[in-house]
Amino acid sequence: MSVLGYTDIIQGPLAQYAQFSVQIGGDVAQHSQLVQQVFKAQLQFLELASQSSKPANPNDLMIFLKPTSDIIAAIQDFREKNRTSQFFNHLSAISESIPALGWVAVSPAPSPYVKEMNDAGQFYTNRVLKDWKEKDKRHVEWVKAWVQTLTELQAFVKQYHTTGLVWSGKNAPAAPAGGIPPPPPSCPLPPPPLDNFAADAAGNDRAALFAQINQGANVTSNLKKVTSDMQTHKNPALKQTGAAPIKSGASNVAQPDKPPVFTRDGKKWLIEYQTRNHNLLVENAEMNNVVYLYKCNECTVTIKGKINSVVIDACRKTAIVMDSIVAAVEFINCQSVQMQVFGKVPTISVDKTDGCxxxxxxxxxxxxxxxxxxxxxxxxxxTSGGDYIEQAVPEQFKTTITPNKTLKTIIVENKG
Incomplete structure (x- = not known):
């Protein structure tokens, strides 16, 4: 019944999406071939699950998932390679929501994950409707068909795989030697883009894609943390050396600078160890995204779109330009940094920073x-004339003791 239910999705709303994609033509039609291919790859995987028990070896499971994850990566790479396309919003709507097919690796509740991915593409489907609803109704039907595809996928998962993928057979399948062959050449996969967004797609193993999709809103889980062995109040020797202690097994030889990083990890954008790069662009960011800068030197970062928050940590002579922020911008341990916001920002936090x-x-x-x-x-x-009035933030304060033996602190202005 599970396989039949999934087949109904392919033959129903997905087929309508493919039909309207062909009518629109161009990049949309070509992109839709990959989308149809990934649904067929998942159907084959569900047929396997309906006849087998879950493989005991996680590596074997990744081998069976690899065809699906490979095509998901190809769908997203296609979008990156065609940023100048007149149908870029169409490609983005699919690329942002296609990870919904990663539900097979989500537990204990994969159905809400499918809905989350469907919602992730809504920003771009709304753009498609805005740009095309008065010009060509086929684009409106295209949006409806794609949204319906994922809506029915969510209902399918909730009905047949409520707490996770169900393996219905008795015997575990044997992983083929060398893995499952790649998709047939009838629908050629585009090569990966040259930019750093596809750094994780350059390898042969796409298993990392499914390892990441279950992180949800835990967008700060990989940010650097200060452990107890790095705190000066617990390690007085650090106040003299100014460096964290070398852990056992580490080399005493000075390590070279780390390579620059510019990557998107789910809802989190990581920009690290960049030097003299004034062309760092975070494009098509969404409202639930977080941008984290770490140890960037003499750089400029531009963020397009409304995002949740920005953290600038241990950066020097770095500028950041933003449209709008939902939560906050934070500067920590920085030197000579600048920010410019064109829209709204509720809170700006500056901590242990000289020159902001x-x-x-x-x-x-x-x-x-x-x-x-x-x-x-x-x-x-x-100002109304387009100029700026510069106001200094107070740094100096005077504190006195009141008759009630409480503290009273006032600003002491330095007028030179």
Missing amino acids: QIYLGNESLDVEVVTSKSSEMNILIP
Whole structure:
């Protein structure tokens, strides 16, 4: 019954999506061939699961999942290779939501994950509707068919695989030697893009894709943490050396600088160890995304779109330009940094930072700026004439003891 239910999706809304894709033509039609291919690959996997028990070896399971994950990566690579396409929003709608097929690796509740991926593509489907609803109704039907495909997929998963993929057979399948062959050449896969977004797709093993899809909203789980052996109050020797202790087994030889990183990991964008790069662009970011900069030197980062938050950690002479922020922008342990926001930002936090220039837009004048242990901070406020008024953030305070034996702190202005 599970296989038949999935076949109904392929023959129903997915077939309608493919039909409208062919009518639209161009990149949309070519992209849809990959989409049909990945659904057929998953159907084959579900047929296997209906006849077998779950493989005891996780590596064997990854081999069976590899055809699906390979084509998902190819669908997303196609979008990256065709950023100048007039149908870029169509390609993005599919690329952002196609990881829904990763539900087979999600437990204990894969159905909400499918809905989350369907919602992830809504930003771009709305753009398609906005751009095309008055020009060509086929694009409206295309959107409806794709959204319906994932809606029915969610219902299918909820009905047949409520707590995770069900393996219905008695005997575990034997993984073929060398893995399952790649998809047939009748629908050629595009080569990976040259940019760093596809760094994780350059290898032969796509298993990492399914290892990441179950992280959900835990977008900060991989950020660097200060452990107890790195804290100076627990290790007084660090105050003299100024460096974290070398753990057992580590080499005493100075390690070279780490290679630069610019990658998107689910909802999190990681920009690390970049030097003198003024063309760092975070494009098509979404409202639930987080951008994390770490140890960037003399760089400029531009963020397009409205995102959740930005963290700039241990960066030097680095500027960041943003459209709008949902939550906050944080500077930590930085030197000579700048930010400019054109839209709205509720909170800006500056901690242990020397030299911070904050350029605000007209929509962000109600911002709250929280500072601590920082110096040389200026907020530049826009005027009606297009110029900025520079205001210094106080660094010096005077504290006295009141008759009630409480503390009273006031700002001490330094007027030179």
